[in-house]
Amino acid sequence: MCKNGRYDTVPLPKLRVGDGMKCDLNGQVAIVTGAAGAIGQAIAARLADNDATVVVADIDAEGARSVASRLRNAVAATADITDMSSFASTVEKTASRFGRIDILVNNAGINSTDHRVCIDEFAPEVWDEIVRVDLDGLFKATRAALPAMVMSGNGGKVVNIASVVGMAAMRLQSPFNAAKAGVIHLTRAMALELGPKGILANAVAPGSVISEPTRRLFYGEDGAMSDRVREFMAHIGMSRPARPSEIAEAVLFLCSPHSSYINGQVLAVDGGWSTGFRM
Amino acid sequence: MVDRVQNVTRLMEIDIEGWRVAAIGAETTICAAALEALRANGGIELNEEISPTEADILLVSWNLVPERSDGAEADALVAAAGKAAEAMSRRGKGAVIFLLTAAAAIPIRRHAEHSRLMSAAAAAMRCISMESAPHVRVNALGFGCIGESASDSGDISMLTHVPLARTGKLDEAVDAVLFMADPLNSYTTGQLLPVDGGWSAGYARSF
Ligand SMILES: NC(=O)c1ccc[n+]([C@@H]2O[C@H](COP(=O)([O-])OP(=O)(O)OC[C@H]3O[C@@H](n4cnc5c(N)ncnc54)[C@H](O)[C@@H]3O)[C@@H](O)[C@H]2O)c1
Numbered sequence: 001m002c003k004n005g006r007y008d009t010v011p012l013p014k015l016r017v018g019d020g021m022k023c024d025l026n027g028q029v030a031i032v033t034g035a036a037g038a039i040g041q042a043i044a045a046r047l048a049d050n051d052a053t054v055v056v057a058d059i060d061a062e063g064a065r066s067v068a069s070r071l072r073n074a075v076a077a078t079a080d081i082t083d084m085s086s087f088a089s090t091v092e093k094t095a096s097r098f099g100r101i102d103i104l105v106n107n108a109g110i111n112s113t114d115h116r117v118c119i120d121e122f123a124p125e126v127w128d129e130i131v132r133v134d135l136d137g138l139f140k141a142t143r144a145a146l147p148a149m150v151m152s153g154n155g156g157k158v159v160n161i162a163s164v165v166g167m168a169a170m171r172l173q174s175p176f177n178a179a180k181a182g183v184i185h186l187t188r189a190m191a192l193e194l195g196p197k198g199i200l201a202n203a204v205a206p207g208s209v210i211s212e213p214t215r216r217l218f219y220g221e222d223g224a225m226s227d228r229v230r231e232f233m234a235h236i237g238m239s240r241p242a243r244p245s246e247i248a249e250a251v252l253f254l255c256s257p258h259s260s261y262i263n264g265q266v267l268a269v270d271g272g273w274s275t276g277f278r279m
Numbered sequence: 280m281v282d283r284v285q286n287v288t289r290l291m292e293i294d295i296e297g298w299r300v301a302a303i304g305a306e307t308t309i310c311a312a313a314l315e316a317l318r319a320n321g322g323i324e325l326n327e328e329i330s331p332t333e334a335d336i337l338l339v340s341w342n343l344v345p346e347r348s349d350g351a352e353a354d355a356l357v358a359a360a361g362k363a364a365e366a367m368s369r370r371g372k373g374a375v376i377f378l379l380t381a382a383a384a385i386p387i388r389r390h391a392e393h394s395r396l397m398s399a400a401a402a403a404m405r406c407i408s409m410e411s412a413p414h415v416r417v418n419a420l421g422f423g424c425i426g427e428s429a430s431d432s433g434d435i436s437m438l439t440h441v442p443l444a445r446t447g448k449l450d451e452a453v454d455a456v457l458f459m460a461d462p463l464n465s466y467t468t469g470q471l472l473p474v475d476g477g478w479s480a481g482y483a484r485s486f
């Protein structure tokens with residue numbers, strides 16, 4: 001299919017700076033989990049660009065500090081989403097320092113890259129770890145943040161970062177499929193329960209996302225994709241991975257007051273990967 | 280409790296300076312307001328003598344009030360959207376935005392004809408998105424009850440199943456169109472995004 005050239009794989013388009021959407025988040029306070037990572041820091045940056053105060057929360061203290069130092073209106077917090085009391089203390093510090101919490105972006109997540117095997121051989125301890133962070137941790141972080149968000153009486157936004165594999169399963173990563181599908185359905189449950197309290201919940205399901213370190217996995221020195229990657233990319237309408245900023249653009253919208261009638265939705269930002277069968 | 284919606288006094292901004300915008304299909308309040316917002320953000324509206332295939336951003340507008348739903352023009356509308364997407368694809372950029380109701384996601388028992396039209400339109404949107412990738416983005420919005428007593432979209436009886444317990448405002452519908460038109464929202468294609476206060480998120484879907 002890709003060999004006959006019908007679907008050319010396309011290089012990443014040049015980054016256009018300064019012309020993204022502008023939302024008014026002035027006076028709003030956001031916590032972004034996993035914000036030392038590739039997608040999390042892009043989200044934190046877009047929120048800060050739009051005048052939100054951002055708490056860059058990550059289990060990786062050094063990474064969080066380094067991201068926060070590069071943003072205006074940002075502070076770093078060391079927080080483990082799997083430990084509710086650790087996360088509750090981040091929430092408490094945020095609320096006492098800034099007086100409110102308006103936005104929670106549940107972005108922290110893990111997956112196994114070296115253990116990719118069929119479910120009949122899948123290591124239970126790897127299963128446990130992935131579900132513990134990606135699903136249980138997301139619940140605990142949300143559970144810890146909600147009382148302060150509800151109490152502020154300003155309403156609020158929860159945006160969960162799921163994955164396209166939570167919608168269409170991929171082989172050899174069963175716990176990641178299951179945890180992300182859990183996140184998607186949990187998002188809907190949050191929307192039904194929290195909507196009446198003025199807190200909206202939505203999810204973004206990224207497809208394949210490239211970050212600086214993984215760029216070399218996709219593109220060789222000559223800027224071309226390997227055959228293996230090319231074959232995989234042929235299933236994606238846009239025939240390329242996303243840049244983290246493209247995920248962040250959708251997250252920004254769902255965090256902003258401009259999406260105030262969108263609730264319980266899962267937006268796949270996947271270049272058309274899950275749109276249909278490309279033959 | 281402060282209603283944060285009431286605090287929103289202006290629409291969000293996107294940068295589409297010089298992009299040519301047009302709409303085809305039903306004349307609705309949401310489509311008209313969205314066109315106005317696209318113009319306000321730098322879009323240049325094509326006059327009616329110019330073919331919509333010249334547009335860089337095309338709104339494909341369906342009747343959003345179920346009683347007014349009329350399938351007679353549906354095939355022609357899909358065909359015109361496909362042609363415009365093809366032309367955008369040749370020029371290497373563009374966005375097509377279908378304006379549908381949330382019945383595209385969940386059918387409504389008493390509006391069977393409307394529900395069929397909406398889900399068929401959503402399937403057509405997905406096919407056009409696959410045909411016109413990689414440079415053209417094709418997406419849909421699925422509006423729930425918009426406007427007081429659902430005057431702009433949907434059926435007011437949906438409201439009993441909306442967690443936000445209110446209808447949506449025209450600005451909230453328009454902002455979602457701007458999001459889909461945003462040139463930096465560049466990896467979203469083939470998606471249906473309901474703008475329905477959570478109506479389609481869960482329980483009790485038939486009435
Ligand atoms: N990269 C992709 O292709 C892709 C695709 C779909 C979904 N996602 C999802 O996007 C999110 C971000 O992914 P990424 O690609 O930026 O990954 P990443 O590894 O670059 O970032 C993840 C961050 O989460 C942090 N983290 C891990 N466990 C934590 C914990 N217990 N508490 C707090 N922080 C913790 C890590 O330290 C890291 O900084 C994840 O939820 C991931 O599943 C990524």
